[in-house]
Amino acid sequence: MNTFKIGGVHPEPCKLTADRKTEILPVPKQAVFPLSQHIGAPAVPCVQKGDQVLVGTRIAEPGGYMSASIHSSVSGKVAKIDTVVDASGQRKPAIFIDVEGDEWEPSIDRSDKLVLQSTKSREEIIECIKNAGIVGMGGACFPTHVKLCPPKDFSIDTLIINAVECEPYLTADHRLLLEQADQIIIGIKVILKVLGVDRAVIGIEENKPDAIALMRSKTSMVSGIEVMPLKMKYPQGSEKQLIEAVTGRQVPPPPALPASVGCVVQNVGTVFAIYEAVMKNKPLIDRIVTVTGKGLSNPCNLKVRMGTPVSDLIEYAGGMPEDTGKLISGGPMMGRPLLDDTAPVCKGTSGVLLLPEAEAARKEERNCIRCAKCVQACPMGLEPYLLATASEQSDWECAEENWIMSCIECGCCQSTCPSRRPLLDWVRLAKNRVGGIIRARNAKN
Amino acid sequence: MAQKLYISTSPHIHCGDTIERNMRWVIWALMPALFASFFVFGRGALIVTATSVASCLFFEWFITRFLLKRKSTLGDLSAVITGILLAFNLPSNMPLYMIVMGALVAIGVGKMAFGGLGNNPFNPALVGRVFLLISFPAKMTSWPVPAGLAASYIDAETGATPLNLIGQIAGGNTAAADQLPGLGELFMGNIGGCIGEVSALALLVGLAVLLLSKTITWHIPVSIISTVAVLTGIMWFVNPVLYVNPLYHLLSGGLLLGAIFMATDYVTSPMTPKGMVWYGIGIGLLTVIIRYFGSYPEGMSFAILIMNAVTPLINNWCKPKRFGEVEK
Numbered sequence: 131m132n133t134f135k136i137g138g139v140h141p142e143p144c145k146l147t148a149d150r151k152t153e154i155l156p157v158p159k160q161a162v163f164p165l166s167q168h169i170g171a172p173a174v175p176c177v178q179k180g181d182q183v184l185v186g187t188r189i190a191e192p193g194g195y196m197s198a199s200i201h202s203s204v205s206g207k208v209a210k211i212d213t214v215v216d217a218s219g220q221r222k223p224a225i226f227i228d229v230e231g232d233e234w235e236p237s238i239d240r241s242d243k244l245v246l247q248s249t250k251s252r253e254e255i256i257e258c259i260k261n262a263g264i265v266g267m268g269g270a271c272f273p274t275h276v277k278l279c280p281p282k283d284f285s286i287d288t289l290i291i292n293a294v295e296c297e298p299y300l301t302a303d304h305r306l307l308l309e310q311a312d313q314i315i316i317g318i319k320v321i322l323k324v325l326g327v328d329r330a331v332i333g334i335e336e337n338k339p340d341a342i343a344l345m346r347s348k349t350s351m352v353s354g355i356e357v358m359p360l361k362m363k364y365p366q367g368s369e370k371q372l373i374e375a376v377t378g379r380q381v382p383p384p385p386a387l388p389a390s391v392g393c394v395v396q397n398v399g400t401v402f403a404i405y406e407a408v409m410k411n412k413p414l415i416d417r418i419v420t421v422t423g424k425g426l427s428n429p430c431n432l433k434v435r436m437g438t439p440v441s442d443l444i445e446y447a448g449g450m451p452e453d454t455g456k457l458i459s460g461g462p463m464m465g466r467p468l469l470d471d472t473a474p475v476c477k478g479t480s481g482v483l484l485l486p487e488a489e490a491a492r493k494e495e496r497n498c499i500r501c502a503k504c505v506q507a508c509p510m511g512l513e514p515y516l517l518a519t520a521s522e523q524s525d526w527e528c529a530e531e532n533w534i535m536s537c538i539e540c541g542c543c544q545s546t547c548p549s550r551r552p553l554l555d556w557v558r559l560a561k562n563r564v565g566g567i568i569r570a571r572n573a574k575n
Numbered sequence: 576m577a578q579k580l581y582i583s584t585s586p587h588i589h590c591g592d593t594i595e596r597n598m599r600w601v602i603w604a605l606m607p608a609l610f611a612s613f614f615v616f617g618r619g620a621l622i623v624t625a626t627s628v629a630s631c632l633f634f635e636w637f638i639t640r641f642l643l644k645r646k647s648t649l650g651d652l653s654a655v656i657t658g659i660l661l662a663f664n665l666p667s668n669m670p671l672y673m674i675v676m677g678a679l680v681a682i683g684v685g686k687m688a689f690g691g692l693g694n695n696p697f698n699p700a701l702v703g704r705v706f707l708l709i710s711f712p713a714k715m716t717s718w719p720v721p722a723g724l725a726a727s728y729i730d731a732e733t734g735a736t737p738l739n740l741i742g743q744i745a746g747g748n749t750a751a752a753d754q755l756p757g758l759g760e761l762f763m764g765n766i767g768g769c770i771g772e773v774s775a776l777a778l779l780v781g782l783a784v785l786l787l788s789k790t791i792t793w794h795i796p797v798s799i800i801s802t803v804a805v806l807t808g809i810m811w812f813v814n815p816v817l818y819v820n821p822l823y824h825l826l827s828g829g830l831l832l833g834a835i836f837m838a839t840d841y842v843t844s845p846m847t848p849k850g851m852v853w854y855g856i857g858i859g860l861l862t863v864i865i866r867y868f869g870s871y872p873e874g875m876s877f878a879i880l881i882m883n884a885v886t887p888l889i890n891n892w893c894k895p896k897r898f899g900e901v902e903k
Contacts, residue, residue: 541586
């Protein structure tokens, strides 16, 4: 069975909600839409305070080529355009909408009927994806229309569908595979058409045998789409590791793109959003979020309207346990800590995880004992102990020489360190500085 | 929301590994060898080991408490390992005051002078051993012969070890070959030598414990052992009269103890698998050179210390294979 070659770790899977059918969370009282939910320029509001909007009404337009539209997920009145603290921990501009009823844009097909074919051309499909505000839903939030138009000098031969879900606790993609298999396969065909490619591989880790079996039976009659079970290892859901696991090809160091080895990777959640946008004319206004944590009385998978405050999700899952010490947007390896439960669900919110206080507090940091476990764990073949020390000593040159910009911030090193050193904190700091130095150097030349 | 939340960046979970867990496994892995040496050398083995561990713990506590004025680091158990390893490198009839002096040098000079665990460039136990070897060469190079449980401590009967004999044979005294114990005796440990080094079987059990508990990787022990096997194998092939069967080299002296427990010390060994292999090859090479051409019968301690010194350079040379790196 395939997997990536270098490093990797095996965190406890903790998939508490793998068997929980997706439930629909009621519409919130107020929905909040940060204007930066994606990589690239923030979106620009195209509504004003007091405007009436419907479910699916566009409320912000792309702020550039690398940007994405934002649509209202609720009907009601624009209460204000203000700021909100999002998962980044920073205060960012956002549109607040007070909910009144649940009126949808009439152009959206809300029926359950499976739409198999579309007459749209390649360009029309890309335009449709762009208009729907779709971004990578695995968490990186890269605008999808940009990713589907790789530079012309690369020839793409393989579309990889990322259904790995290697983060512990999260089961949103797993449920989507089980509950929307037909839609996903249509979505894959749409993307194949856009890319002009005839081979797609769905990568699924072996801990989801039900999803592997279902996707296999659904794709058995479809030529060009293959299901590939992968050996469990974190961070297999990382784009570069997944490409290597599936094709054996290694993407060269940054700034090289996956397209340089002939691959485009799309998360399975993104594929479903593309189906809905292209076949049902539905913009990206909701997503599946895993609400989980060992202390929750009712951990679950919820279909949530964008902009719903996290507190609504936790309430539905049984309320926040007394001993909660940390609230995380995303998974435990790469998710972001939330300052409180008022943060809204965004396009990249794959999960809401509550950790008990005992697990949340970091333990005391000790001397590095040079056990080399971080070097063994790093999936990029880096030396985290060295990069962290270079960062502590502000030796940016040493950090750059030792490939710091290749770090994917997966957290394997820090989660392995017996001395509990905050390796990734230091590496992030140095990455930031070295990135600035490289940009300044390139600007000069 | 009533709860106060921790805000720290990812990763939010940890595998649970600790310094203590790794150290505990090393201690467990050393136990079979201690057990074996008790059966070979009697109570002397236990007296020397207990004295060494107690002195190492005392000096570490004393130095952190009164000289560095820091929180005690005894809890990390590394001083216990240094104590056991120092004892394992001594003959079982070593006088107590010498052991205490060795422990002081091992902990004081070998470790704490550099800032404690993690900062020492040399294996502390070997620093202590080499200090004793230079200070008390007569005591350090006469080893009790195996006398079983009834053996006495200080006035134990001493005799030639297999390594002495191997040296004599290579020096032309081919008659010494008749005194060499059988390979079975060597494997079980019914031979003269330092406390911890005699039983190859017990040391290999320790290696299995270390590998299965993922405390160490195979790279260092395997590269040392295979280098010694290949080099002594070539010499044996060229002249089997002067140079003994390589199995004798593998099973005698401190080779296995060094390869499994001393060279694999986290702090003083290289960080990348490739570096570990080169480090192991270096140790194997130096050991064979010292054993055959040096004036000491055993070269393991010196070989490890020399390669400890080279470790920072190895870390600079041997980088891991980077993801996406194109072969030049």
